[in-house]
Amino acid sequence: MAKITFITADNESITVEGTSGSVMELAVNNNIKGIDGDCGGVCSCATCHVHVEPEFVAKTGQAEELENDMLEFDDLTNEYSRLSCQLQVSEDLDGVVFKVAK
Template identity: 50%
Template structure:
C-alpha cells in the first residue's frame, strides 16, 4: 500500500493507505477528505478534484496531459503545481505523496 497525505484548506491532515492503480481522487473520496468533490466521478470533466502537489513531489508525479491542462482552466486559483487528483494514478514511487486541497473547487 502507498501512503498519501491530504492537507485540507483548514490545515487538517488526512493520511490514507492507497492501492496501486487507484487514483488520488478515489482515495480522497473513499476517506472523506473535505474539499474533493469529484462531481464527474473521475472522468477529467469537471475540475472539482483539483489539488496542489507539494513541490518536492511535482517531478515524481509528472506534468498533466493536454486534456487535464484544458480542465485545469476551470479550476480555482491554479498554480504551477496544480493537478486534477483523478488523473494521478497511485504507484510505488508516490509513497509519501503530499497534496493540498484548495480553498474551494470550481
C-alpha cells in the same frame, strides 16, 4: 502500498493508504474534505483539484493537455495544480503530499 497525505483548506493533515485506483478515488473513499470528484474521475469537472507540494512534482509528473484544459476553468490554479482523478495510486506516490485546492 502508498501513503498519501492530503492537507485540507482547514490545514488539517490526513494521511491515507492505498494500492490502486486514482488519488481522487482514494480521497473520496476516505472523506477528504474538499475533494468531491463530481464527474466520477473522467476529467470533466475539476472538483478534485489539488496542489502538489513542490518537492513531489517529480513523482507526480506534469499534467497532460486534457487536464490542463480543465484546470484553465479554475481561478486557483498554479504551476503545481493537478486533478487528482488523473493521478494513479502506486508505490511511486508513496509519501506525496497534496494540498486540497480551496
